[in-house]
Amino acid sequence: xxxxxxxxxxxxxxxxxxxxxxxxxxxxxxxxxxxxxxxxxxxxxxxxxxxxxxxxxxxxxxxxxxxxxxxxxxxxxxxxxxxxxxxxxxxxxxxxxxxxxxxxxxxxxxxxxxxxxxxxxxxxxxxxxxxxxxxxxxxxxxxxxxxxxxxxxxxxxxxxxxxxxxxxxxxxxxxxxxxxxxxxxxxxxxxxxxxxxxxxxxxxxxxxxxxxxxxxxxxxxxxxxxxxxxxxxxxxxxxxxxxxxxxxxxxxxxxxxxxxxxxxxxxxxxxxxxxxxxxxxxxxxxxxxxxxxxxxxxxxxxxxxxxxxxxxxxxxxxxxxxxxxxxxxx
Amino acid sequence: xxxxxxxxxxxxxxxxxxxxxxxxxxxxxxxxxxxxxxxxxxxxxxxxxxxxxxxxxxxxxxxxxxxxxxxxxxxxxxxxxxxxxxxxxxxxxxxxxxxxxxxxxxxxxxxxxxxxxxxxxxxxxxxxxxxxxxxxxxxxxxxxxxxxxxxxxxxxxxxxxxxxxxxxxxxxxxxxxxxxxxxxxxxxxxxxxxxxxxxxxxxxxxxxxxxxxxxxxxxxxxxxxxxxxxxxxxxxxxxxxxxxxxxxxxxxxxxxxxxxxxxxxxxxxxxxxxxxxxxxxxxxxxxxxxxxxxxxxxxxxxxxxxxxxxxxxxxxxxxxxxxxxxxxxxxx
Numbered sequence: 001x002x003x004x005x006x007x008x009x010x011x012x013x014x015x016x017x018x019x020x021x022x023x024x025x026x027x028x029x030x031x032x033x034x035x036x037x038x039x040x041x042x043x044x045x046x047x048x049x050x051x052x053x054x055x056x057x058x059x060x061x062x063x064x065x066x067x068x069x070x071x072x073x074x075x076x077x078x079x080x081x082x083x084x085x086x087x088x089x090x091x092x093x094x095x096x097x098x099x100x101x102x103x104x105x106x107x108x109x110x111x112x113x114x115x116x117x118x119x120x121x122x123x124x125x126x127x128x129x130x131x132x133x134x135x136x137x138x139x140x141x142x143x144x145x146x147x148x149x150x151x152x153x154x155x156x157x158x159x160x161x162x163x164x165x166x167x168x169x170x171x172x173x174x175x176x177x178x179x180x181x182x183x184x185x186x187x188x189x190x191x192x193x194x195x196x197x198x199x200x201x202x203x204x205x206x207x208x209x210x211x212x213x214x215x216x217x218x219x220x221x222x223x224x225x226x227x228x229x230x231x232x233x234x235x236x237x238x239x240x241x242x243x244x245x246x247x248x249x250x251x252x253x254x255x256x257x258x259x260x261x262x263x264x265x266x267x268x269x270x271x272x273x274x275x276x277x278x279x280x281x282x283x284x285x286x287x288x289x290x291x292x293x294x295x296x297x298x299x300x301x302x303x304x305x306x307x308x309x310x311x312x313x314x315x316x317x318x319x320x321x322x323x324x325x326x327x328x329x330x
Numbered sequence: 331x332x333x334x335x336x337x338x339x340x341x342x343x344x345x346x347x348x349x350x351x352x353x354x355x356x357x358x359x360x361x362x363x364x365x366x367x368x369x370x371x372x373x374x375x376x377x378x379x380x381x382x383x384x385x386x387x388x389x390x391x392x393x394x395x396x397x398x399x400x401x402x403x404x405x406x407x408x409x410x411x412x413x414x415x416x417x418x419x420x421x422x423x424x425x426x427x428x429x430x431x432x433x434x435x436x437x438x439x440x441x442x443x444x445x446x447x448x449x450x451x452x453x454x455x456x457x458x459x460x461x462x463x464x465x466x467x468x469x470x471x472x473x474x475x476x477x478x479x480x481x482x483x484x485x486x487x488x489x490x491x492x493x494x495x496x497x498x499x500x501x502x503x504x505x506x507x508x509x510x511x512x513x514x515x516x517x518x519x520x521x522x523x524x525x526x527x528x529x530x531x532x533x534x535x536x537x538x539x540x541x542x543x544x545x546x547x548x549x550x551x552x553x554x555x556x557x558x559x560x561x562x563x564x565x566x567x568x569x570x571x572x573x574x575x576x577x578x579x580x581x582x583x584x585x586x587x588x589x590x591x592x593x594x595x596x597x598x599x600x601x602x603x604x605x606x607x608x609x610x611x612x613x614x615x616x617x618x619x620x621x622x623x624x625x626x627x628x629x630x631x632x633x634x635x636x637x638x639x640x641x642x643x644x645x646x647x648x649x650x651x652x653x654x655x656x657x658x659x660x661x662x
Contacts, residue, residue, distance in 0.1 A: 041514040046485075164382070193381040194543055198587040220516060223546075223589045264521035266550035267590060277525050278550070281518040284486040 001034030001181045008069030010054050011188030022290035025051050026238040037215040038192040039225035042235030045285045048218050052184045056058035056096050075099050075181045095314040098128055101175040105187040121174050127204035147173045182214045191277055201228055222261055226250050236256050237296035244323035254305045254325045305330045333371040336505055336537050341403035342366045345386055370524040377540045377552035385561040386541045390509045392427050422452050429510040431490035440615035441493055442478040449500045467496045470567040488519035507539045545588050549573050556579045560623045567649040575604040577656040579630045630655050
């Protein structure tokens with residue numbers, strides 16, 4: 001099982017911009033195997049959710065366009081590699097949910113409030129497989145049980161009758177019901193409490209082990225990435241700034257942005273001074289940062305020099321076989 | 331040295347009544363805040379922690395007088411807190427910063443008007459001085475004066491939260507209630523806000539009630555921690571002691587659910603709770619039992635917890651815990 005994104009570039013044409021565009025995802029390479037969890041970390045507005053959406057070609061077609069690149073997926077050994085970008089629109093439903101599925105950030109808005117959850121789950125089964133009503137119900141119940149939801153009792157519930165954590169588990173059940181080989185989880189725990197978010201993470205870890213699932217985990221919290229993922233991609237203004245094994249990145253961050261991100265969160269270690277000033281990144285992410293011709297982190301970087309403006313770090317520097325950094329100063 | 335008590339909350343309760351069903355006239359009660367008692371000392375950061383629905387936001391609204399209380403009293407420097415008392419003008423002394431800077435600023439007003447409005451209303455400055463006044467406040471919170479003619483939508487989240495803090499500081503309050511001030515912001519921005527809050531506190535005079543669900547922030551910023559569950563106080567401890575050894579079982583569950591990258595290994599997910607015991611959210615059924623409200627989810631519960639309500643008791647080191655079997659320093 002393998003999902004390979006190569007040189008993916010997506011242009012966003014904001015409304016009323018008069019034809020101006022920004023590359024909201026800019027030549028992103030990403031590689032993930034079955035059973036791996038890759039975390040995409042970045043702040044709001046950095047284009048990480050957009051990347052998640054466009055892997056499934058769910059990006060809004062009226063304002064955005066995939067310019068170049070490929071998303072190749074291979075699920076079973078006997079199957080051929082499939083390039084999602086080259087597929088016709090009518091073939092996309094056979095990929096969505098079946099090969100790759102997605103869990104969205106807010107379970108309150110992504111479940112239909114007027115339809116029972118059992119119906120919403122079986123809907124996905126009927127769309128892809130020729131099964132009877134009772135059979136589909138049994139499948140749905142078994143998946144709900146796997147997600148630690150009492151399937152038989154909750155099958156006829158409406159979303160408002162469930163707690164937030166339970167709704168998110170129903171969302172994961174819905175995503176897993178066709179047994180896909182990859183799951184894109186777009187900030188699945190942001191809207192949840194600390195204790196319930198731990199449950200959801202627990203669950204993702206469990207289904208990864210059980211069914212050798214590859215997960216792309218989009219989050220803004222490096223500490224979640226540290227605790228759940230094998231690989232981490234640090235995302236800023238549409239570009240991958242640094243990628244590699246999660247432990248290496250946390251223990252030895254190289255890119256100035258990663259360094260600042262790690263320093264700006266209070267730590268729990270014993271030698272940590274309580275009440276000291278936190279490290280901050282000046283300014284904030286703006287649309288200008290997406291402009292080509294300079295390092296995208298330049299305006300907020302603490303390591304910037306004159307040569308940063310002239311020599312643009314166009315490609316990722318290779319540190320070792322899995323570690324890449326987009327910075328001149330490393 | 332005995333510290334001066336700035337705010338004393340005693341036996342404060344807020345009950346909401348609701349009809350069980352439209353065919354049933356009997357009404358049921360949700361105890362959003364139930365018999366809460368605590369003190370806030372001068373120049374202290376007092377953190378209130380708990381999950382959604384535990385009543386921490388209701389508590390902040392009660393302190394601000396935004397909703398009416400069911401019973402109990404709040405004292406400010408020993409005087410009964412009554413916002414209707416025009417002479418004492420408590421509004422000048424206690425202010426609040428709301429969670430979401432996107433919805434708590436008036437989108438139709440310019441920044442300088444937003445900031446100076448409370449000061450004009452409470453006769454601290456004249457209307458003609460409002461521009462200079464706004465500029466000086468903006469400098470206080472680390473914003474440049476260029477933005478005074480901007481509208482809120484032109485600012486970023488961090489800037490908006492700073493404006494919101496500047497507005498609260500405009501009447502120079504002595505107590506600031508911060509209702510999840512950074513949970514809507516990015517990591518890098520929230521660090522800026524936390525630094526600002528700590529700087530302001532070190533200049534003296536101001537105390538905070540810091541409401542949050544993020545224990546990492548509490549560890550960083552707070553002097554004392556108050557853990558709430560189902561409207562009740564489970565534990566009040568000085569922050570260093572709390573993070574050495576949380577005393578209440580629920581505090582322990584909260585503490586163990588923090589994710590941090592200082593952990594050396596990949597988290598071995600939850601060993602505390604098989605079958606997810608202890609991690610479910612607060613539910614309404616809890617009121618029915620005569621015993622401890624945390625009984626059903628507690629991993630340390632015994633028979634006695636089922637029948638009797640645990641009182642708040644002092645376990646030394648200035649710690650108060652509502653549990654029959656708290657962890658103490660001796661247990662370690």
